[in-house]
Amino acid sequence: MVPPSTDAGRKERLTAQRRELPDGPGVYLFRDRGGTVIYVGKAKSIRKRVANHFNNSVTRGAVEMVDVIDDIEFVLVSSETEALLVENGFIKQYQPQFNIRLRDDKSYPYICVTLREDYPRVYATREKHRPGNRYFGPYSNAKRVRNTLELLGRLFQYRTCRGLEPGRRSGSPCLDYHIERCTAPCVDYVSKAEYRDQIDGVMTFLAGRYRDIEKGIETRMKEAAVEQDYERAARERDRLQSVRSLLERQRVTSDSIGSLDAIAVTVEGDDANAQVFQVRDGSLVDRQSFYLTGVAGEALAARAGAAATGAATAEGAADAIPVGATVPGTAAHVEAVGATGAVAAPDAGSDVDSAAGAAPDADAALDADADADADGVAGPASDTDAGPAPDAPAPDVLGGDEDEAVVPFDPAGPGGFVARLAADDAVVAEVLEQFLLRYYAGAVVPPVVLVPDAVRDHAPLAAALADVRGRRVEVTTPQRGDRRRILDMAMRNAELALGQERLRAERSREQRSGALSDLQAALGLERLPMRVECYDISHTMGTETVASMVVLEGGMPSKANYRRFVIRDLDEGTPDDFRSMNEVLRRRMAQWTRQQEKGMNEPNRDASFAALPDLIVIDGGKGQLSSGIGALEAFVERGVSVVSLAKRIEEVFLPGKSVPIVLGHDTPGLQMLQRARDEAHRFAITHHRGRRDKKLTTSVLDDLPGVGPARRRALIQHFGSPDAVVAASRDELEATPGLPGKLAREIYGQLHRGGS
Secondary structure (H helix, E strand, O other), rough: OOOOOOHHHHHHHHHHHHHHHOOOEEEEEEEEOOOOEEEEEOOOHHEEEEEEEEOOOOOHHHHHHHHHOOOOOOOOOOOOHHHHHHHHHHHHHOOOOOEEEEEHHHHHEEEEEEOOOOOOOOOEEEOOOOOOEEEEEOOOHHHHHHHHHHHHHHHHHOOOOOOOOOOOOOOHHHHHHHOOOOOOOOHHHOOOHHHHHHHHHHHHHHOOHHHHHHHHHHHHHHHHHOOOOOHHHHHHHHHHHHHHHHHHHHHHOOOHOOOEEEEEEEEOOOEEEEEEEEEEEOOEEEEEEEEEEHHHHHHHHHHHHOOOOOOOOOOOOOOOEOOOOOOOOOOOOOOOEEOOOOOOOOOOOOOOOOOOOOOOOOHHHOOOOOOOOOOOOOOOOOOOOOOOOOOOOOOOOOOOOOOOOOOOOOOOOOOOOOOOOOHHHHHHHHHHHHHHHHHHHOOOOOOOEEEOOOOOOOOOHHHHHHHOOOOOEEEEEOOOOOHHHHHHHHHHHHHHHHHHHHHHHHHHHHHHHHHHHHHHHHHHHOOOEEEEEEEEEEEEEEEEEEEEEEEEEEEEEEHOEEEEEOOOOOOOOOOHHHHHHHHHHHHHHHHHHHOOOOOOOOOOOOOOHHHOOEEEEOOOHHHHHHHHHHHHHHHHHOOEEEEOOOOOEEEEEEEEOOOOOEEEOOOHHHHHHHHHHHHHHHHHHHHEEEEEEEHHHHHHHHHOOOOOOHHHHHHHHOOOHHHHHHHOOOHHHHOOOOOOOHHHHHHHHOOOOEEE
């Protein structure tokens, strides 16, 4: 019998599950009450590794995870290499909240080559990978991508115009041709085959095969000279000089070192920094710096692995039952116990969205929009218009202090828990392993990868990377020579980068604390406004009216707590910001009341609506404040402050006061209010534009049975517009290429139902 869904029952059930875990190698998954996978780990002994999570939760992140684990699943495999591949596949599939994450890894830029086009383009992108394109990256910041594209444009002169086909057909090339940045395929100055050679050069360059580029340019230069095409020979000569100059500037060692990546990781607390030094043909061509979060869970798991002795086998697990789901990234036979099935997709009619992916309650469908906006990397994959987070700046240093920072491990701090873990070998090895698999999921894998001394067993990593590369990969830890010097350089940079990031974070915390104190004093608030909610309305002449709720926690945007609303009480085409604001705040109050009736651990509880704000900011003047505050009586009775911020001279209106407060433009408190107001405006107008554009692009063809996106495009392309399709005769529809005659007649019947 399954114990009831209480905390005591949950612990009893988990204890029983842990007793049944096998003492063998494999992968384990933790799920919360909503069925969402929150952590994926691997182990030589699943039983010992899982026990360590529950027995040694000494960090903030680890404690939070153990408190929400509701179910344990596992997958038995035959080798550590297979476990690595299975674990990485599950992490990519589920994006667990408590696994290591590249900070803002949704927004890391790539360079895309559109190979599916006749004349491919090369451009920077943060989009999800599309079939038929080739991607290079990730790059640690956008500036590196821009610099790389600038160099590629000079060397290979590819087109930069948008669209599937080259730019203009006017008979004359654009400016890029005249400044030698494009070979003008739009006017046939270059053949398709010649242009493809240019793109092949781009991809060869991005893959790091610079010597191949150098030899190819030199060969073409000599061929042009033999053919007495001296103008082309001069262009190739200039390209050759550019490539050689680049390689000489970046040279750090001899050609004999070849092509490799040196990877180093520094760990402190729940944060880490990873450095990737890319050496190609003896030249240091790039240095990437990545900040990692969610390290606590991995560190705890790593210590369990270090404590476990001996390699357990999968024997004795004959009672295991199949998981019933495919494992991404491997074709290995797997077995599992305790599978609860696939995670259900979020309800399409859901009102609000949270980064944790919890299903909202039924009442929520009355109050907000169905569009997801989980902006945290831990949430499920969804379209988001909250925008990419800014690139994390990376210190551009190639040297540093020789001394290695040692972080002491203190398992019993004054508060009962500690937030810092010792960066011992087991932790570094586990973090580096996870980073490598995430990084090389999109980056080019070189023939050699250098790793620090903390990584003792190279074989599983080498096998996993070889699976990605399709060829053998050497994973090694050099002890001397040029390779060791490059690895040491990467290790010093990781230490320096993490130290500088922690200093920046500390300064940012101090600034936010000062701004909150300034705001409290300026507005006469009873308590520090640790949670600020800001609301804005957006519409076009009263159509598609929407509202936004953005949240600052501790002075920082908390995008997982943002919410959107679609205004329902107004007639379409009736602009009324006052009534709209009143409706939004009334619904916010109703949601708060509804969430108080739910238990803390209920899966459909919305934590953002359940929270009580310290300060509510309304975008607008005295009128918006008056219309909104009437809906917030229960909040005001509980000490919630409400103000409005008017544009232009930035006046702050308080309830019951006719004279607004005018804060100095350089005061931290006003600047925080402005940031909240601007973010609410951005969030609202982006949502409004999306709904408006969707409505404008919706046509009568969208609801026709048997007509999907491909046939809809074919019809519009053939007739020119949806109106022309509607006006077409039955014979004209039947003559549409690729459209079966029977379907054409059905479409005609649907379009002309009730007509002649």
